[in-house]
Structure formats: structure tokens, C-alpha cells
Amino acid sequence: MKLKKGLFLIIAPVIIILILLIIKSLDKDSFELSAKDVHQISLEQKHILSVEDYKHKKYSKENFVLIDLRSKGEYESEHLDGAINIEPVALFKNADIEQNKSGVYYVFYSENLAKTTKTWTILSQIGYNNIYILDVPGELITEDLFVKDSLPLGNEVLKYKFQPDTLIRPEINN
Amino acid sequence: MSPRIKISILLVGLGLITAFVPFKQNKANQLKPDELLEKAMDEQYMFYVDKVARYVVDEDSSVLIIDLRTPQEYKAFNIPGSINIPYKDLLHRDFGGYLDQHKVKNIFYSNGDILATQAWTLCSRMGYKNNFVMQGGMNEWYNTVMNSNFSGERISARENALFETRFKARKLFTEINSLPDSLKVKFVEAKRKKEMKLDGGCE
Numbered sequence: 001m002k003l004k005k006g007l008f009l010i011i012a013p014v015i016i017i018l019i020l021l022i023i024k025s026l027d028k029d030s031f032e033l034s035a036k037d038v039h040q041i042s043l044e045q046k047h048i049l050s051v052e053d054y055k056h057k058k059y060s061k062e063n064f065v066l067i068d069l070r071s072k073g074e075y076e077s078e079h080l081d082g083a084i085n086i087e088p089v090a091l092f093k094n095a096d097i098e099q100n101k102s103g104v105y106y107v108f109y110s111e112n113l114a115k116t117t118k119t120w121t122i123l124s125q126i127g128y129n130n131i132y133i134l135d136v137p138g139e140l141i142t143e144d145l146f147v148k149d150s151l152p153l154g155n156e157v158l159k160y161k162f163q164p165d166t167l168i169r170p171e172i173n174n
Numbered sequence: 175m176s177p178r179i180k181i182s183i184l185l186v187g188l189g190l191i192t193a194f195v196p197f198k199q200n201k202a203n204q205l206k207p208d209e210l211l212e213k214a215m216d217e218q219y220m221f222y223v224d225k226v227a228r229y230v231v232d233e234d235s236s237v238l239i240i241d242l243r244t245p246q247e248y249k250a251f252n253i254p255g256s257i258n259i260p261y262k263d264l265l266h267r268d269f270g271g272y273l274d275q276h277k278v279k280n281i282f283y284s285n286g287d288i289l290a291t292q293a294w295t296l297c298s299r300m301g302y303k304n305n306f307v308m309q310g311g312m313n314e315w316y317n318t319v320m321n322s323n324f325s326g327e328r329i330s331a332r333e334n335a336l337f338e339t340r341f342k343a344r345k346l347f348t349e350i351n352s353l354p355d356s357l358k359v360k361f362v363e364a365k366r367k368k369e370m371k372l373d374g375g376c377e
Contacts, residue, residue: 006180009180010180010183010184010187011187013184014184014187014188017188030206030207031207031299035265035296035297035299035300036265038296039264039265039292039296042292043261043262048288088211088214088215089208089211089212089215091211092207092208092211112287112309113286113287113288113291114220114287114290114291114307114309115214115215117287117288117291117292117295118211118214118215118291118294118295119211119214121291121292121295121296121299122207122210122211122214122295122299125207125299126207133288135288154286155285155286155287155288155313156284156285156286156288156289156311157285157286158247158285158312158313159313159316160312160313160316160320160321162250162251162351163348164348164351164352165348165349165352
């Protein structure tokens with residue numbers, strides 16, 4: 001009897017701690033990946049799709065779903081062909097976005113790439129590995145974007161060249 | 175069973191549980207995903223280029239401008255006063271002291287928005303405070319500071335101040351980046367001394 005009581009006193013706290021840990025691990029409002037993990041993923045640059053990349057993937061019959069992260073009003077005013085509207089704050093609760101569903105990929109865009117990138121970085125840390133950023137400036141979000149011939153350079157491509165002051169560096173003229 | 179054995183078994187049990195719990199970073203300052211998303215949507219963490227130009231012209235010591243581009247890109251030209259932390263090395267422990275601090279505002283920039291906002295979001299996730307992003311990056315710096323000209327007929331006092339700041343920032347950017355690398359640091363020091371003398375301060 002005394003031995004059973006002793007064992008109970010040991011096992012009970014261990015079981016309580018285990019239960020608490022299981023509850024904690026089931027908490028969906030927590031991050032799956034560390035910041036370092038997502039930093040490593042981001043270095044591969046595979047999550048950024050140019051409009052050309054997107055068109056190529058779309059036409060190769062892959063299941064790419066466009067997600068417009070802008071407000072409902074902006075979306076209703078004009079949006080990319082085939083896009084559905086989900087604002088970032090609603091993403092966590094939205095059943096349209098299925099985490100890591102095989103063969104389904106979500107491509108985010110919004111009025112600016114800062115907003116799109118922040119959303120991607122947070123969802124990637126939650127564990128989504130089937131989302132992409134569409135590298136398109138907000139002013140080009142029009143219904144006919146995918147049929148345009150000329151498209152802008154990527155957001156991280158420097159579009160200007162530094163011109164040194166030739167009075168300070170006269171040898172540049174020579 | 176003696177109390178010593180009971181405590182030993184209890185400690186072994188706790189040790190085993192700890193061993194199987196995945197390692198997580200210190201969560202003292204960390205936000206939950208929905209809290210981080212809410213913070214990320216807050217525009218106060220994005221600085222317009224004009225605001226950064228003002229900090230540059232004033233040589234404001236309460237900000238630290240961080241260039242996330244590659245060392246080659248940084249060496250070619252950069253925003254005066256900025257330091258280079260290449261994005262690929264962002265979370266290296268050597269740079270932890272710059273990112274996790276409470277003294278100055280860090281302003282990240284890259285060529286566009288993607289790298290800087292990724293860096294901001296990762297740092298915010300880790301609980302680092304005082305980090306901001308220069309909206310539009312170097313492309314927007316060029317667009318606004320280097321290439322803008324006033325085209326109206328009458329200029330208001332506010333616009334005048336804005337264009338004066340842009341002009342000073344442009345001049346400083348061009349002067350410093352035109353110098354050979356060996357002279358860049360000396361130029362900044364000499365300029366500071368000259369201004370202190372003009373202000374009547376001491377060296």
C-alpha cells in the first residue's frame with residue numbers, strides 16, 4: 001500500500017506535465033519553424049515568383065491559386081484574373097488556405113511587396129511550405145497583367161546606376 | 175520506498191520529458207503569430223525615404239541605417255552613415271548586438287522591399303525591438319532623393335524644406351560615394367569637425 005502511494009506521488013506529477021506538454025504542442029497559434037529556419041529557406045529565393053514564372057507554372061497545369069491580400073474594396077475595384085480575396089488578418093481562420101496540401105500552391109500579392117513579404121514570412125514560420133510571393137508592384141495589379149508583353153524588373157533588382165562626381169574622381173572621365 | 179529514491183525517479187522522469195521536448199528559442203519577448211501579423215500590418219514600422227534622408231542630413235545618432243545588400247553592392251555605393259549586414263548573415267551571432275538592442279532605431283534597407291521586410295519580420299519574431307524598414311529601398315531612394323525635381327510654379331515652405339533636405343542628402347550621397355574607400359571615413363570625420371566649428375562647439 002505504501003509502495004503504491006509512493007509510486008502515485010511520482011507518476012502523477014509526471015503525467016500532469018506530459019498532459020500540459022501535449023496541450024501546448026496542439027496549440028495552433030504557435031510557430032512551427034524557427035526564425036533561423038525560415039531565414040535559410042528565404043535565402044534560396046524559391047518563394048519569389050516573377051509574373052513570367054507564375055504564368056509558366058500556371059500554364060503547366062500546376063494548381064496555383066492567386067490570393068489577393070488587399071482590402072475587399074480594392075479587390076472588388078480590380079484584381080488579377082482568377083484571384084480570391086483574403087486579407088492577412090483573416091488568413092489564420094480561412095479554410096480556403098490549406099497548409100501544405102499536396103499539389104496546391106498559393107501565390108500572394110497585395111498593393112505593396114512589403115505587406116506580401118511580411119505575410120509570407122509569418123506563415124512560413126507557422127509551417128506553410130506551399131506559398132509564394134508574386135513579385136509585382138501594386139500599380140500593375142490589373143486584369144490584363146498576364147497578357148502584357150512588357151513587365152517591370154524584379155523588386156530587388158536595382159534600377160539605377162550610381163554616377164560618381166567627376167570633380168571628386170576626375171580619373172573616371174579618362 | 176525512501177524519499178531519496180522517489181525524488182530520483184521523479185527527476186529522471188522530468189529529465190526524460192525535457193529531453194524529448196523540441197528546443198525552442200527564449201520566448202520572453204516573442205509574439206504569437208497573430209500578434210506578429212497585427213504588428214507587421216502596422217505602418218509605423220515603415221519609414222518613408224524622406225524621413226531617412228532627414229536622419230542622414232542631420233547625422234542623427236539615434237538611428238542606425240543597416241544596408242542588407244551584398245558587400246559588393248554596399249561597397250559600390252550606400253546611404254551615408256549606413257553599416258553593412260548582408261541579409262545572408264543577418265542572424266549570425268556577430269550581428270546580434272546591433273539587432274537586439276534598445277538604444278537606437280535600426281532602419282533596414284535593400285534594393286527593394288523584399289529583403290528588408292523579411293529581415294524586419296524575422297527580427298520582430300525573435301523579440302528584437304527598435305527595427306524599422308525604409309520603404310522602397312535603394313530604388314525608392316534614387317527615385318525620391320536622387321532624381322526628384324520640383325516642377326511647380328510656387329513652392330510652399332513645407333515643400334521647400336523637403337526639397338532642401340533631398341538636395342543635401344543627394345549631395346552627401348554623391349560626395350561620399352565618389353570618394354575612394356580609403357577616404358570615406360576621413361571625409362565623414364572632417365565634415366563633422368567642420369560643422370562643429372561652424373556651430374561654435376568643441377572638437
